[in-house]
Amino acid sequence: MTMIPASANGTEENIQMENIDNWRFPGEFEDQDAVWIGWLTKEYISGYYTDDVFLEIVNELQENVHTIICVPNDDQKKHVEEVLNGNNVPMNNISFYEQKFTMLYWRDFGPIFVVNDKGEKRINDFNFNCWGYFPVSDTQSLMMERIDRDAAKYLGVESVMTRITSEGGDREFNGKGTMLVTEACEFQRNPNVAREEIESEFKRLFGVSNIIWLKKGSVEDDPYDSGSLPGPGGVGIAYRSASANNHMDEYCRFVSPDTILLAEVSVEEAAKDPIAAENRRRMEDNYEILKNSVDQDGNPFKIVRMPIPDMIYFTANPTDEAYFGLSTFYRSYDGTTFPVGDPVNIVPAQSYCNFLITNNLVLGQKYYMENIGMPDSLKEKDRIAEETLKSLFPDRKVVMVNTIPINFGGGGIHCSTQQEPKAKTE
Numbered sequence: 001m002t003m004i005p006a007s008a009n010g011t012e013e014n015i016q017m018e019n020i021d022n023w024r025f026p027g028e029f030e031d032q033d034a035v036w037i038g039w040l041t042k043e044y045i046s047g048y049y050t051d052d053v054f055l056e057i058v059n060e061l062q063e064n065v066h067t068i069i070c071v072p073n074d075d076q077k078k079h080v081e082e083v084l085n086g087n088n089v090p091m092n093n094i095s096f097y098e099q100k101f102t103m104l105y106w107r108d109f110g111p112i113f114v115v116n117d118k119g120e121k122r123i124n125d126f127n128f129n130c131w132g133y134f135p136v137s138d139t140q141s142l143m144m145e146r147i148d149r150d151a152a153k154y155l156g157v158e159s160v161m162t163r164i165t166s167e168g169g170d171r172e173f174n175g176k177g178t179m180l181v182t183e184a185c186e187f188q189r190n191p192n193v194a195r196e197e198i199e200s201e202f203k204r205l206f207g208v209s210n211i212i213w214l215k216k217g218s219v220e221d222d223p224y225d226s227g228s229l230p231g232p233g234g235v236g237i238a239y240r241s242a243s244a245n246n247h248m249d250e251y252c253r254f255v256s257p258d259t260i261l262l263a264e265v266s267v268e269e270a271a272k273d274p275i276a277a278e279n280r281r282r283m284e285d286n287y288e289i290l291k292n293s294v295d296q297d298g299n300p301f302k303i304v305r306m307p308i309p310d311m312i313y314f315t316a317n318p319t320d321e322a323y324f325g326l327s328t329f330y331r332s333y334d335g336t337t338f339p340v341g342d343p344v345n346i347v348p349a350q351s352y353c354n355f356l357i358t359n360n361l362v363l364g365q366k367y368y369m370e371n372i373g374m375p376d377s378l379k380e381k382d383r384i385a386e387e388t389l390k391s392l393f394p395d396r397k398v399v400m401v402n403t404i405p406i407n408f409g410g411g412g413i414h415c416s417t418q419q420e421p422k423a424k425t426e
Contacts, residue, residue, distance in 0.1 A: 021116040024207040027175030027254060028357040031422040034066040035358055038106035038416055039080050044322040044408035045314055051083055053406050057363060060399050062093045064361040070097045070106055099147055105415040108167035109144040111151040115423040123152040124205045127165040131245045132188050164201045165189040169247035169415050174257040177296030178210040182217060184246040210296040214286045217246040219275050227334035231345050232313045237336060238345035241322045242410030249414045250351040255392045260290055263353055264305035279308055306388055309350040309367055310378040316346045322408050348407035352385035354414040362393045363413050366400040
């Protein structure tokens with residue numbers, strides 16, 4: 001059974017007709033008109049507040065790009081305004097968009113902008129099934145799925161529908177015609193659709209001619225409800241607090257039209273830890289694919305490597321929101337049983353690749369905190385991640401943000417934001 005609409009049967013003729021005005025998804029490193037950010041006030045784990053992270057992000061964004069803060073209702077808008085005003089954040093480059101939603105990660109269900117050579121914009125409207133955890137017919141899925149269409153109506157631009165289920169966090173573009181996606185993600189979302197059909201839709205919607213398929217993301221980004229992880233020091237077990245389920249922006253990014261940043265695990269790390277060993281195997285598989293791939297013009301890529309953060313552990317208690325999700329949806333695929341009523345070790349969704357590129361600014365993620373038992377190796381990796389971003393973006397300000405409070409929800413800075421590109425005429 002195909003999920004492709006009749007108006008997009010995957011033929012080259014139809015693809016060319018759809019892209020007669022040269023619609024494309026610009027590279028994130030290109031000029032932007034705005035950044036959209038979903039701001040929900042959450043405390044997934046007691047004492048870790050999402051407001052603290054979003055305050056820092058918005059304060060940096062508003063100095064460089066128009067910032068559209070997405071809130072689910074007027075009460076949340078008033079709360080966010082109080083937080084910003086209480087911390088003396090200028091409001092002249094900030095606006096609000098009110099739309100009912102319950103999850104933070106606007107890159108995945110929010111507006112996906114493409115532009116053409118006439119200076120126009122439109123929004124691609126994908127199906128959404130809550131990262132593969134719920135059916136597309138679920139109430140939550142339906143609520144979030146319509147957000148892109150509603151945003152298009154709000155902006156007065158066209159929306160183009162597809163029946164493909166896909167999230168923005170699994171799609172990377174160089175802006176010139178090449179796209180990266182993850183097999184483990186796209187095929188899980190679309191089990192009854194052939195690779196060729198998915199590619200035809202991506203070509204139709206994004207104007208790409210060259211699609212590169214990587215295999216899997218990191219172990220930490222596997223489905224959060226599908227099994228446990230080793231506990232601290234390899235003793236006992238731990239659980240993912242949540243995950244996006246194999247998203248590209250957790251492990252691999254375009255940083256320019258010809259340069260790709262890919263996560264890496266060293267041989268030494270892999271020898272000490274089974275999770276690190278599996279991550280190394282996955283990332284080296286992806287590296288081999290990229291090393292043997294070319295761009296839309298037949299040229300090889302420059303590949304830069306980025307560390308994967310050390311796994312850090314937190315305690316989730318039965319009163320915590322993160323605990324509720326695990327106790328409700330965890331499935332014992334690996335033979336473990338979730339100990340309902342008892343505290344558990346959880347691991348947030350960490351990644352140095354989940355950074356946001358915008359006008360004159362790169363917002364990266366860091367994790368080390370003093371006095372709570374984090375390893376010095378994590379502090380060193382934070383430093384390497386910052387220096388790597390600075391070397392890749394010498395003309396932009398690089399700011400590292402401790403994102404653990406939003407990582408508990410399964411994503412980070414890149415997941416929580418979506419750039420609106422500047423449309424230019426040729």
